[in-house]
Amino acid sequence: MNTAILTKPRLQAYFQLMRPANIVTAWADILAGFAASGSIVLANQAAIGGSDNLSSLAWLLLSTTGLYGGGVIFNDVFDADIDAIERPERPIPSGRTSRTEAILVGSLFLCIGILAALQVSLLSVTLASSIAVLALLYDAWGKHNPVFGPFNMGLCRGCNLLLGVSAMSSMIGEWWLLSLIPIVYIAAITTLSRGEVHGGKVSTGIIALLLMSTVIVGLLGLGLLNNYHLLAALPFVVLLAIRVLLPFINATGKPSPENIRIAVRAGILSLIVLDATVAAGFASLPYGLIVLLLLPLSMTLSKIFAVT
Numbered sequence: 516m517n518t519a520i521l522t523k524p525r526l527q528a529y530f531q532l533m534r535p536a537n538i539v540t541a542w543a544d545i546l547a548g549f550a551a552s553g554s555i556v557l558a559n560q561a562a563i564g565g566s567d568n569l570s571s572l573a574w575l576l577l578s579t580t581g582l583y584g585g586g587v588i589f590n591d592v593f594d595a596d597i598d599a600i601e602r603p604e605r606p607i608p609s610g611r612t613s614r615t616e617a618i619l620v621g622s623l624f625l626c627i628g629i630l631a632a633l634q635v636s637l638l639s640v641t642l643a644s645s646i647a648v649l650a651l652l653y654d655a656w657g658k659h660n661p662v663f664g665p666f667n668m669g670l671c672r673g674c675n676l677l678l679g680v681s682a683m684s685s686m687i688g689e690w691w692l693l694s695l696i697p698i699v700y701i702a703a704i705t706t707l708s709r710g711e712v713h714g715g716k717v718s719t720g721i722i723a724l725l726l727m728s729t730v731i732v733g734l735l736g737l738g739l740l741n742n743y744h745l746l747a748a749l750p751f752v753v754l755l756a757i758r759v760l761l762p763f764i765n766a767t768g769k770p771s772p773e774n775i776r777i778a779v780r781a782g783i784l785s786l787i788v789l790d791a792t793v794a795a796g797f798a799s800l801p802y803g804l805i806v807l808l809l810l811p812l813s814m815t816l817s818k819i820f821a822v823t
Contacts, residue, residue, distance in 0.1 A: 528606035529620060532591050533584040536816035537783060539809050541583040541675055543790035544697065545575045546806045548679020550798040551693055552686045571682040574634040578643050579675055581628025586650030586671070588621035593654045625650075632678065639681040646674045658705075665705035669698035672786070676793075693793065696733055700789060703727040704782040707766060707775055708823065715775050720767030727763050727782075731756050734792050748796035751803055755788040776823065783822050784813050 554568045591598065591607055592614055599608035606612045625647045632643035649671045657667035673694030680690050703726035706719060734752050738745030762778035787810045795803025 524611055528611035529588075531606050531820050532588045532612070532617060532620075533624075533820075534587045534822055535820050536813045536822050537587065538580055538583050539813040539816065540783065540786040540790075541579040542576055543787040543806055543809050544672060544675040545572070545579050545679035546809075547790035547793040547797075548676045548693075549575070549682050550679075550794040550802060551676075551690050552680045552683035553797075554682045568682060571635045574631045575639065575678055575682060578628045578631035578635075578639070579678060581624045581626070581631060582643060582646045582650065582675070583628075585621045585624030585626075585628060585647070586654065588617055588624065589651055589654045590658075592617050592621060632681075636681060636684050638684045638687060639678060642674050642678045642681055646671055646678065649674065661709070665702035666698070668705045669701035670694075672697035672701045676790075696730060696793070697786070697789070699726050699733070700730045700782075700786070703730065703763075704779055707763065707782070708779045714772050715766070715770035717767060717770060720763070720770050724760075724763045724767050727759055730789070731760070734789075737793075737796055743796045744799070745796065747800040747803065748792045750800075751788055751792035751795055751807070755785055755792060758785045758788060780817065780822055784810065784817060787813055 549572055554572070591605060595607045595614050598605045603609060607614055607617055629640060629643045629647060632639040649667060653664065653667045653671065657664045660667075676697050677687060677691060677694050680686055680693070703723045706726065707715065707723035709715060709719065731752065734748065734755070735745070737743045737748070759778075759782050762774075762781045766774040766778035787807065791803045791806040794806045
């Protein structure tokens with residue numbers, strides 16, 4: 516039997532489960548947190564960091580890959596019965612992989628995420644373990660709760676940003692409030708996404724739009740910090756506002772499934788712009804541009820694999 520015939524569709528199914536475009540946005544969280552921690556200095560448009568810091572960054576990038584990949588795989592594991600009705604083309608209900616196999620692969624990814632963080636510090640592995648638990652909690656229960664669900668998912672991304680900060684453990688106490696930005700941002704996306712299949716309500720869209728506007732204001736408010744360079748971050752704030760506010764306004768005015776999917780997709784991919792804003796403010800404009808380079812990669816992957 517030609518195993519390649521069996522292997523290729525199976526691998527493609529797992530890539531679809533992992534949502535590679537979304538994993539790239541998780542890398543941006545780590546790079547933004549790494550900048551906030553002070554682990555990187557940008558001079559003469561070249562990143563300069565100690566070998567230990569760069570090693571920590573590599574482990575944290577691997578960690579978030581495992582945590583995000585495993586988390587979204589379990590999302591489809593828990594949704595398999597619903598997807599069989601609403602999205603039968605997905606890997607598990609279509610039969611391209613089984614629920615048992617998905618559980619095994621998802622568990623492997625989560626373990627890789629935790630073990631990679633262990634190579635950095637005790638704080639890093641604590642955050643990674645917390646992210647894994649929060650992701651499973653969201654997949655199994657949180658997503659079905661209209662109040663806790665958005666906050667639950669936001670916590671996953673907030674902790675992921677702090678995972679980047681944990682490259683310099685001593686800075687967590689100073690910058691833990693930064694996690695509120697992705698928490699509110701993801702809460703806005705998650706709130707709006709509830710209408711992806713059957714359409715949403717105008718009132719829900721208004722709440723999501725208000726949350727997203729709060730994020731924009733919060734990013735501008737970071738300029739009050741002594742070591743945050745608002746002028747370097749400002750171009751990214753403008754780009755973020757253009758990318759997310761317009762589709763959110765459209766989805767609020769006409770909450771059809773298509774408009775909501777467009778807004779949610781824009782919000783997810785624009786996480787990279789959000790992280791580039793934070794990175795530029797704490798490091799420099801060139802470093803923010805480096806993070807922003809992940810956006811075309813994520814957008815390209817999003818054309819191949821679904822982001823929701």
